[in-house]
Amino acid sequence: ASAIEPLLKADELVDQAMRHAAGLEHVMPFCRQRALAALVSLLSTSITAIAEYNADHPSFPLSRSTIEKLMRKQLLLATIWGLGGCLQLSERNKFAQFVCSVSSVPLPPTGEADILDFEVNMEDGEWTSLERKVPNIELDAHKIASSDVLVPTLDTVRHEQLLQSWLRSRRLSILCGPPGSGKTMTIASTLRSLPDVELVSLNFSSTSSPDLLLKTFEHYCTYIKTMEGAILVPQVSGKWLVIFCDEINLPETDKSGTQHIITFLP
Numbered sequence: 001a002s003a004i005e006p007l008l009k010a011d012e013l014v015d016q017a018m019r020h021a022a023g024l025e026h027v028m029p030f031c032r033q034r035a036l037a038a039l040v041s042l043l044s045t046s047i048t049a050i051a052e053y054n055a056d057h058p059s060f061p062l063s064r065s066t067i068e069k070l071m072r073k074q075l076l077l078a079t080i081w082g083l084g085g086c087l088q089l090s091e092r093n094k095f096a097q098f099v100c101s102v103s104s105v106p107l108p109p110t111g112e113a114d115i116l117d118f119e120v121n122m123e124d125g126e127w128t129s130l131e132r133k134v135p136n137i138e139l140d141a142h143k144i145a146s147s148d149v150l151v152p153t154l155d156t157v158r159h160e161q162l163l164q165s166w167l168r169s170r171r172l173s174i175l176c177g178p179p180g181s182g183k184t185m186t187i188a189s190t191l192r193s194l195p196d197v198e199l200v201s202l203n204f205s206s207t208s209s210p211d212l213l214l215k216t217f218e219h220y221c222t223y224i225k226t227m228e229g230a231i232l233v234p235q236v237s238g239k240w241l242v243i244f245c246d247e248i249n250l251p252e253t254d255k256s257g258t259q260h261i262i263t264f265l266p
Contacts (some may be wrong), residue, residue: 003068026086039082069125
């Protein structure tokens with residue numbers, strides 16, 4: 001806490017970034033509470049990662065100086081993405097440059113221009129390029145034209161890391177983009193990458209009804225009697241069941257304009 005506390009004070013990094021972000025045009029209306037919650041969520045993920053690393057390496061835990069370096073840089077990234085995540089790409093890059101210009105946190109070797117292409121290495125608290133996480137893949141000829149194949153790029157790696165942070169914190173997230181920009185593939189790929197998640201995908205149509213969800217629950221869950229009554233729990237122990245509902249705008253409405261399957265969702 002002492003490492004990042006100075007950056008949280010009035011007229012320091014987060015305060016200046018918040019005031020600057022509030023004056024920019026975002027894809028969604030800017031909300032200070034939502035932006036701050038996103039920042040805290042990303043920062044909490046970093047704190048959890050440090051605790052998990054030390055638990056896995058009891059003989060060689062991270063030193064205090066390494067944790068301080070790591071958290072200051074993580075705060076810088078969390079500020080950029082938490083407060084500027086709803087900006088268009090060009091505006092987000094400009095916002096990142098502004099945040100770097102008012103920060104005393106050491107920048108990557110390439111400077112502020114490419115900071116979003118970097119992450120912080122857990123072991124030494126230094127900057128490292130995200131490109132090292134982009135895997136080389138070989139696709140079979142028959143899969144090249146497949147619509148469900150996601151070819152890893154620097155952007156997909158970066159976006160998956162962000163989504164993982166928010167999903168682990170059980171934060172609500174909205175992906176904005178035109179048709180074909182990869183929203184569905186990105187969120188589905190991210191969910192599949194989480195070890196504690198079992199993903200079930202449903203494609204809604206005009207005839208979809210609550211029965212579709214009920215049958216899905218019955219297939220992947222088990223009823224358990226508790227003091228508060230019967231509850232449904234995933235059949236796979238230790239995992240969350242995530243039902244991915246695509247094309248939720250397609251189910252027909254009744255005379256009152258209600259889509260029954262949507263109102264059934266919690």
